[in-house]
Amino acid sequence: MFDGRDPIYLQIADQIRGDILDGTLREEEQVMSTTQYATTFRINPATAAKAFTELVDEGVLYKRRGVGMFVSPDARSRLVAGRRDRFFADVVEPVAAEARRLGIPVEDVVARLRELAAEPAPRRPDVAATTTTSTDGESS
Amino acid sequence: MSFGVEVRDLTVRYGRTTALDGVDLTLEPGRIHGLLGRNGSGKTSLLSVLAAFRPATSGTVLVDGEDPFENPRIMAGTCLVRESGDHMDDKARATLQIAAAVRPTWDAELAGRLVDRLQVPLDRKPSQMSRGQRSALGVVVGLASRAPLTMLDESYLGLDAPSRYAFYDELLADYAEHPRTIVVSSHLIEEVERLFEQVVVLDHGRVLLADDADALRARGATLTGPGDVVDAFLDGRRVLERRTLGRTAQVTVDGGLDDAERRRARDAGLEIGPVPLQDLFVHLTASGDRP
Amino acid sequence: MSLATSVPAADRSARALDPRAVRGARLALRSQLVVWVAFWLTLAVIAVGIVVVTVRVGEVEHSAWDYLSAGCRWFSFAMLLFVTAGGIGPYVAHGLTRRSFVTLVALDVAVTAAVFSACWTLGHAVENAVFAARGWPTSVQEHLYADGSQLGLVTLEALLAVLVYGTSGALVGAAFYRGGGWWGTLTLPLTLAPVAVTESLLTGRWIGDLAQRGLDLPLPARGLTILLVVALGMVVLHLVLRRAAIRRPAS
Numbered sequence: 001m002f003d004g005r006d007p008i009y010l011q012i013a014d015q016i017r018g019d020i021l022d023g024t025l026r027e028e029e030q031v032m033s034t035t036q037y038a039t040t041f042r043i044n045p046a047t048a049a050k051a052f053t054e055l056v057d058e059g060v061l062y063k064r065r066g067v068g069m070f071v072s073p074d075a076r077s078r079l080v081a082g083r084r085d086r087f088f089a090d091v092v093e094p095v096a097a098e099a100r101r102l103g104i105p106v107e108d109v110v111a112r113l114r115e116l117a118a119e120p121a122p123r124r125p126d127v128a129a130t131t132t133t134s135t136d137g138e139s140s
Numbered sequence: 141m142s143f144g145v146e147v148r149d150l151t152v153r154y155g156r157t158t159a160l161d162g163v164d165l166t167l168e169p170g171r172i173h174g175l176l177g178r179n180g181s182g183k184t185s186l187l188s189v190l191a192a193f194r195p196a197t198s199g200t201v202l203v204d205g206e207d208p209f210e211n212p213r214i215m216a217g218t219c220l221v222r223e224s225g226d227h228m229d230d231k232a233r234a235t236l237q238i239a240a241a242v243r244p245t246w247d248a249e250l251a252g253r254l255v256d257r258l259q260v261p262l263d264r265k266p267s268q269m270s271r272g273q274r275s276a277l278g279v280v281v282g283l284a285s286r287a288p289l290t291m292l293d294e295s296y297l298g299l300d301a302p303s304r305y306a307f308y309d310e311l312l313a314d315y316a317e318h319p320r321t322i323v324v325s326s327h328l329i330e331e332v333e334r335l336f337e338q339v340v341v342l343d344h345g346r347v348l349l350a351d352d353a354d355a356l357r358a359r360g361a362t363l364t365g366p367g368d369v370v371d372a373f374l375d376g377r378r379v380l381e382r383r384t385l386g387r388t389a390q391v392t393v394d395g396g397l398d399d400a401e402r403r404r405a406r407d408a409g410l411e412i413g414p415v416p417l418q419d420l421f422v423h424l425t426a427s428g429d430r431p
Numbered sequence: 432m433s434l435a436t437s438v439p440a441a442d443r444s445a446r447a448l449d450p451r452a453v454r455g456a457r458l459a460l461r462s463q464l465v466v467w468v469a470f471w472l473t474l475a476v477i478a479v480g481i482v483v484v485t486v487r488v489g490e491v492e493h494s495a496w497d498y499l500s501a502g503c504r505w506f507s508f509a510m511l512l513f514v515t516a517g518g519i520g521p522y523v524a525h526g527l528t529r530r531s532f533v534t535l536v537a538l539d540v541a542v543t544a545a546v547f548s549a550c551w552t553l554g555h556a557v558e559n560a561v562f563a564a565r566g567w568p569t570s571v572q573e574h575l576y577a578d579g580s581q582l583g584l585v586t587l588e589a590l591l592a593v594l595v596y597g598t599s600g601a602l603v604g605a606a607f608y609r610g611g612g613w614w615g616t617l618t619l620p621l622t623l624a625p626v627a628v629t630e631s632l633l634t635g636r637w638i639g640d641l642a643q644r645g646l647d648l649p650l651p652a653r654g655l656t657i658l659l660v661v662a663l664g665m666v667v668l669h670l671v672l673r674r675a676a677i678r679r680p681a682s
Contacts, residue, residue: 007354008334035316042308044172044353045316046337193523194676210673212449215526224679226524228517230462235521241454242525287526 008043012051017060020075021083027076031061031069058082141245142169142321143204143217143289145190150199152185152345159185161345163199167321169288172335174353175325177342178425183325184222186342187291190323191220203289216244219287221278221295225266232269232277233262236284243285250314251284257306258299271298279307283314291323308335329418333357339417343425353417360415360423361397364390369408380415380423392423452531456538459518463510463539470506471550474499478554491567494579496554500589503551507543507593508600508626514539515604515668520677533669540597540661548589555579573634575650588633591657595629598664605671608678625660632657 019025032040037048052069055061060075072078099109145167152160160182167173177183188194189201192208192215201208208214227235236255240246255262258276266274275298282292296307312335315322326332333339339356341349349356360380363370367389378394392415397405405412415423481495515536522532555569559580562569569579576584602622607615632653648656 007357009354035313038312038316039309041334042305042312043334044337045312046171047334047354050354188677191524192528195674210528210530212528212531215523215528216451218526220524222524222679226520226677228459228521234458234462238455238458238521239525241458242451242527244451285526 007047009047009050009054012037012048013054016051016055017079020060020071021079023076025071027071027073029071030067031071033068141217141288142319143214144169144321145289146200146202146205147186147190148200150186150189150201151197152182152189152194153197159345160189163342163345163347165340165347165350167323167340168338169204169321170319171337172315172322172324174329174332174336174339175323175342176327176329176339176421177325177348178327181342181425182345183342184293185345187220187222187293187323187325190289191215191218191291193220216242217288218291219243219282219285219289220291220293221282223275223278223294223297225274225278225295227266227274227277227281229265229267231263231265232260235266235277236262236280239281239285243287245286245288247284247286250286250310251280254280254283254310257310258303272300272303275299276303283307283310286314286318286320289321289323291325293325294327296324297326297328304331308332311335329421330416333417341421341424348424356420357414357417358396360392360394360420362390362392362413362415363405363410364388364413365408365410369410373405373408373410380420392419394420394424449531452527452535455522455525455527456535459514460539460542463514466510467546474502475554477502478558491562491565492570494555494558494562494569494571496558496579497571497574499554500551500574503547503589504592504596507547508596508603510543511536511540511597511600512604515601516608517604519605519608519672519675523677529672529675530669533665533672536601536668537665540594540601540665543597544590544593547593548586551589552582552586555585556582575633587654591654592629592633594661595625595657595664598661598668599623599625601668602664602671605668605675609671609675625664628660629657 016025016031020027025031031052034045034048034052037043037051038045052061052063056063056069059072059078061069062072063069095109096106099106145165147163147165150160150163150165151158163182163186165186175183175186185194189196190203190208192210195209203211203214203218206214208218228238236251240248240251254260254276258279259273260276260280261269261273264273266277269277275295278295279292279299282290282295296304299307308331311322324332324335333353336353339349339351339353340347351359363373366387367384370389370391374391374393379391380394381392383390397412402412478495478499481498482491485491485495518536519529519532523529559569570577571579574584575588579585599622602625603615603619606618606622610618632648
């Protein structure tokens with residue numbers, strides 16, 4: 001489930017952000033508890049708590065005392081704004097650089113982008129894993 | 141309730157063998173600590189002193205602020221389960237009854253559930269059990285005692301894979317509800333590293349590393365690319381391992397890379413990879429490689 | 432001495448027998464009970480066997496129960512040896528102190544002595560009744576008493592003997608546990624010393640000349656000496672186990 005270079009808590013935070021952006025987690029909806037995260041993914045509860053702390057600091061989640069963590073009312077708009085700011089630097093610039101390296105004309109890239117924009121958006125494949133609390137189907 | 145641990149300049153000798161050599165260590169209360177080290181690195185000796193199984197040869201050991209040796213309050217709140225198991229050669233049922241009678245924080249319901257999940261044969265004596273069954277009995281005693289300082293010394297390694305995963309699940313679930321200081325020792329790291337919040341690595345009776353698990357995971361990096369480019373980038377970094385395949389070299393370095401360094405490496409055409417905790421451990425504790 | 436320093440000391444000695452230790456000991460004693468019952472039944476069967484065989488071959492001229500007196504003593508020795516060597520590891524692993532373990536061993540020795548001396552006396556009493564009906568003598572040799580009918584002395588000797596054999600067994604177990612095979616064996620003259628001293632004071636077995644001199648002492652002096660030996664043995668037991676490392680059980 002969690003691998004790659006980033007610390008697990010960053011991966012968890014990213015996953016929650018993604019769930020909010022694509023609507024899997026709605027505003028004012030409760031997020032899994034650190035305990036549920038810990039037992040579902042076999043990680044230390046503190047690791048999950050670290051992800052929550054980061055998201056609370058960003059204003060994406062907020063804590064209701066004794067109840068748990070909830071998605072902030074303006075979480076999605078915050079995330080969208082943040083991602084828009086970084087979109088060109090993080091996504092478009094590497095594409096442009098790679099296209100130049102491979103000799104792909106800018107027109108081809110633009111044409112492909114237009115094609116994709118016309119298609120309906122695909123659903124994220126890993127949505128189910130982040131919303132169920134069952135421990136089944138989790139290997140290593 | 142959780143016990144913290146303070147160890148200063150701890151030395152343990154058996155005759156002429158030095159098992160622990162001036163160990164300094166702090167284990168914060170209420171966390172899950174990984175104690176990693178190769179066989180013979182001193183893991184069991186350290187845990188034995190913390191659990192008052194043996195006296196220190198010299199140095200200071202404080203558990204919850206007091207010397208644990210022959211200390212009724214600290215010993216009642218400390219549970220060490222060794223791989224070999226320290227049970228009477230009586231039926232498992234009797235061992236659990238005694239544990240229930242003498243452990244102030246014993247949870248009978250948890251014990252019952254673990255006995256079922258890990259399939260402990262209650263009517264057998266340890267001498268009649270398989271290694272896995274003895275391990276399972278140890279795990280039941282270790283978790284159900286719910287001791288403020290719980291230490292599992294490779295005790296779960298005798299379990300088969302499904303039982304080990306059941307053990308990890310129960311450990312995390314119970315820890316989340318009843319936080320306490322837990323120390324899990326192991327020389328097999330991949331499977332357990334995500335349980336840890338903090339990690340201590342012992343090597344030749346000394347503390348080699350003690351840090352946040354996340355910090356340790358980010359500590360090393362592998363750089364892959366043309367040999368000369370990799371070498372130019374190394375710039376005095378400590379190399380843990382170097383492999384070459386034709387003109388391509390892969391070098392594992394100690395110490396993480398900051399964002400600027402990553403960009404520089406990528407621009408130079410190098411591929412950067414993570415170093416799993418297991419690999420970092422293997423490189424750092426490989427024989428003859430001492431810092 | 433101020434109150435502040437005296438309170439923790441009192442607290443500590445009270446903790447040596449905290450309720451957790453007592454609860455654990457009660458459970459351990461329960462498993463001992465089964466062994467005790469089996470042992471005394473076996474002893475009774477053997478006694479009956481001796482009588483039956485003696486009647487077949489010749490005449491009964493001596494107490495049959497008395498032949499088993501060494502068995503009673505060495506069995507208490509063996510029990511305490513195994514309780515000590517086998518119990519200390521699991522006991523400390525359960526989070527209890529060596530100090531409270533030694534206290535419980537001392538209690539176990541006392542309870543064993545009380546139960547065994549009662550059983551021993553009962554055996555003689557039953558034998559007295561049976562032998563009297565048939566006109567057989569119940570005389571014994573090398574004891575505080577010359578005849579099985581002197582039940583008071585029978586009880587006293589068994590009580591003192593089991594106290595000492597139990598203490599000695601615990602010492603042998605502790606020496607082997609703490610020091611391993613070599614030290615355990617080398618220290619046998621010391622760990623068995625209580626038995627030697629006591630037998631020379633009670634029955635004149637073991638050490639001839641010394642024994643004769645010991646037997647000349649008045650009985651209360653001998654009894655007190657034996658109790659002192661037991662107390663000394665328990666102090667040594669405490670010293671041996673005080674800083675003992677818990678071994679890895681062989682499996």
